[in-house]
Amino acid sequence: MHPSFGRRPGTVLRGTTRPAAVLLVLAAVTACSGQDTAKTTATGDTTRTAITLTAATTATKENLERSASQLRARAAALGLTDVRTTIQGSTITVTAPGDAGGRLTAVTRPGQLLFRPVLALAPCPTAPEADPSDPTDPLLQGTAPPELAARFAALDCAEDRNLPDLQAAASVPALAFGAAAEHDVRYKFALGPASVNGADIVGAEAAFAEQGTDGWQVRLSFNPAGTKDFADSTGRLAALPSPGNEFAIVVDGEVVSHPYVREALTGGEVVISGSFTREAAEQLASALAHQLPIEFQRSAVTTLPPVGATP
Known part of the structure; x- marks a missing residue:
């Protein structure tokens, strides 16, 4: 025993x-079950939900790449598909199709x-x-x-x-x-x-x-x-x-x-x-x-329009 x-x-x-x-x-983490809804254009593009993480301290390229990899692994573990990470300077933007704000919040939490x-x-x-x-x-x-x-x-x-x-x-x-x-x-x-x-x-x-x-x-x-x-x-x-x-x-x-x-x-x-x-x-x-090697400050959830959408 x-x-x-x-x-x-x-x-x-x-x-x-x-x-x-x-x-x-x-509560923001638990409220993420159900289907994600998306607006689709005639070209087949959909809206995407985005959260941007900004490194709280000086970050190396390796740390940023490792963090992006861990974020994708978290998303996969939670069944969130087509998650993309983009590194620009000291930030990582994480996007997912549809209205995925709750699940992206879970993916990007400090942990x-x-x-x-x-x-x-x-x-x-x-x-x-x-x-x-x-x-x-x-x-x-x-x-x-x-x-x-x-x-x-x-x-x-x-x-x-x-x-x-x-x-x-x-x-x-x-x-x-x-x-x-x-x-x-x-x-x-x-x-x-x-x-x-x-x-x-x-x-x-x-x-x-x-x-x-x-x-x-x-x-x-x-x-x-x-x-x-x-x-x-x-x-x-x-x-x-x-x-x-x-x-x-x-x-x-x-x-x-x-x-x-x-x-x-x-x-x-x-x-x-x-x-x-x-x-x-x-x-x-x-x-x-899938812990992040550095600390980040997280932006609010935003919605990106479909690539093929007209203004």
């Missing part, structure tokens, strides 16, 4: 003893995964009927580091899209929000520096759990360095009191799960399970399996 998170066997990243683990990506220790967490009520005077609402667990304490205490979960720490460096503590509510309550987190990152992932796939109630999962495997770092980190966390024994799984700046650790995980394989739809699991797996 493999060591585990929580109380169930298996190397499973799941929720803590709080109500329901929620493992869901941004950054970090494992950060939880230093402190507190609930942020999200239900309209939540009573701000309820003494359980501001319940704090753990201690935020001094440099983050004031900001953590003042955080309003309604302001999550403006949280600058979404792009915080992996080597420094950061603030984050849960990706979704857990029984109408969303959590805010003070997190320590990352001890494991997505660069050590060598495999990621979406799979359906035939047994139990976990449904769709994302299964990860680490390289030797990642396996060692993960084992060392989980071993240290297992000896700490709650919430210091929790590991936050942070995807693109948001906490998708924060399971507690009861012993070191040494097998080099991990399963993230919870409230995944099939589309969400496949999108996350494709992003983690």
Whole structure:
């Protein structure tokens, strides 16, 4: 039997003893099922959807070409056909036929995964009927580091899209929000520096759990360095009191799960399970399996007219 998170066997990243683990990506990523529609001209040309990625730092030709290749691989994994990538200067423009904005958003997401220790967490009520005077609402667990304490205490979960720490460096503590509510309550987190990152992932796939109630999962495997770092980190966390024994799984700046650790995980394989739809699991797996070597800033979705269209 493999060591585990929580109380169930298996190397499973799941929720803590709080109500329901929620493992869901941004709504913009999940809303991409269905048929893509396109306008066709008499010449057979169709409209195309486009997103442009601009390198956040100086990028080499090799890094840009590698990124374009990974983006095409992501698209193929998600069943998106006729995806084209064009490199110009420090930008990559990704296009697909028809109204493919949702699926291109999934293809071009950063796909950054970090494992950060939880230093402190507190609930942020999200239900309209939540009573701000309820003494359980501001319940704090753990201690935020001094440099983050004031900001953590003042955080309003309604302001999550403006949280600058979404792009915080992996080597420094950061603030984050849960990706979704857990029984109408969303959590805010003070997190320590990352001890494991997505660069050590060598495999990621979406799979359906035939047994139990976990449904769709994302299964990860680490390289030797990642396996060692993960084992060392989980071993240290297992000896700490709650919430210091929790590991936050942070995807693109948001906490998708924060399971507690009861012993070191040494097998080099991990399963993230919870409230995944099939589309969400496949999108996350494709992003983690085909990581981009550099960071990009992403433009809004635009529509390109058919080549044969008249003004």
